[in-house]
Amino acid sequence: MNTKTAPSRRLLVVDDDPLILSFVSSVLKHAGYDVVQANSGEEALPLALENPPDLALLDVTMPGMSGIELAQRLQEEGAVPSMILSAHGQMDIVKEATTYGAVGYLVKPVEAAQIVPAVEAALARADDIRRLRRSEINLTAALAAGRETSMAVGLLMARYQTDRDTAFEVLRDHARSHRRKINEVANELLKAEETLNAFRPSFLEQGRNK
The missing domain is CATH 3.40.50.2300 (Response regulator)
Incomplete structure (x- = not known):
């Protein structure tokens, strides 16, 4: 074997x-x-x-x-x-x-007899720390993705006067149809909203000048 x-x-x-x-x-x-x-x-x-x-x-x-x-x-x-x-x-x-x-x-x-056991213990501790760091990074990324998705759902609810479940389903279906992750689409929606909001002061100023 x-x-x-x-x-x-x-x-x-x-x-x-x-x-x-x-x-x-x-x-x-x-x-x-x-x-x-x-x-x-x-x-x-x-x-x-x-x-x-x-x-x-x-x-x-x-x-x-x-x-x-x-x-x-x-x-x-x-x-x-x-x-x-x-x-x-x-x-x-x-x-x-x-x-x-x-x-x-x-x-x-x-002493020779102490070296390998001490190194093995240190390696095990180092491996544990690496796993914890990876878990923390993955958790942070997941939480960030969750926040982006929730904010995008709220944006769709306000924009199209719909409920949370419908907004989430539309967002999810759009991501699936384009073979993309839902948080990527959510992030694009949020960036697009930020860009549109950047124009708001200019239009308000134009309105005051008329």
Whole structure:
């Protein structure tokens, strides 16, 4: 029986310590992840934005751009979730990083047995956040479409002195006959009304001048 394997998750590991960078990357590669390495925030940023990873593992203290700064840039410019590699006694930094998309952390010195479970937990959290964001976007779009349709129905009711059900059916049938979404037709009606209303002041002024 053929089995489909899940696509490899892409990880970006960033640390200025070559030993830690090599160690963490090798553990993750052995676990089946697609790993990209960078030894500075400046090197990591364009890599992450050009081909966004599913998760970025970031060392907190690096010369130049710190892990916190990089986490912030990744969140603002690419919505890339991050995981912090921190030393003992840096929990205040970890808490700060959560405001910039950090979904987990590992404490140095890192033990091999801790890396994959922590990454899996962080990936699961990142996936949940992505789903919530998509749901929020879809809900916002649906609510906006609903408002446009309701306003267009009200416009038709006023214009043709008809009831709500009839106005909605006419709007829906028109959209169906033209193979279009009802909210698209509703939006066009509203824009047309706005355009017509823009002429009203000019006609009123003409009437006063006669």
